[in-house]
Amino acid sequence: MNEEYAKTIKFAMGMEMDGHNFFKEKASMFANATTRGLFEKLAQVELGHYEYLKKELDRYVEDASSYVVDTEFMEQEGTENIFKEREKSEHLDTTLTQSDVPDMTILRMAYLIERDFAEFYEEAAEDIEDERLKELFKKLAEWEYTHESIFKTEYKRLKKEYMTLPWGG
Secondary structure (H helix, E strand, C coil): CCHHHHHHHHHHHHHHHHHHHHHHHHHCCCCCHHHHHHHHHHHHHHHHHHHHHHHHHHHHHHCHHHCCCCHHHHHHCCHHHHHHHHHHHCCCCCCCCHHHHHHHHHHHHHHHHHHHHHHHHHHHHHHCCCHHHHHHHHHHHHHHHHHHHHHHHHHHHHHHHHHCCCCCC
16 A cells, blocks of 8 residues: 555545535525535535545555556446536525625635645646546545536636626626
8 A cells, every 4th residue: 555645535525524614604694595505515525525525535444556546436426417506496596685795705715715726636646657546536635626516617607697686896
């Protein structure tokens, strides 16, 4: 087993737990129920990433020579469907109110955090020689870029709406 690879996975686990805690904490601050629900859902997704990485680390430490990435979980992650599901169940086109304006700042923070996570995973994939772990980190980068896109899309929607408010924004 390569100790540096294990450290990288442990660091990634810490990032995912930080993401979980951030989204969980910030969810309660949103005036907009749709945005609050999105943060609650993504808090759970990040916790799932943490648990997945823990399982992968345990398997890697147990027997690095025969380690194979659990691609089944990777295919089930499905965060790209979060917005589609929410759009069906709630009205994403709700009107922005003055109380929603602070939500935009938190949304912006969220998409920048997700971008940082994605970039970390991309760099980890570049630095790791083990092709199995390289695959793991590339997939994690894809997941985080999907999260970034979700938050950025919602941020842009709210920003556009804010800029056209009659009360001058």
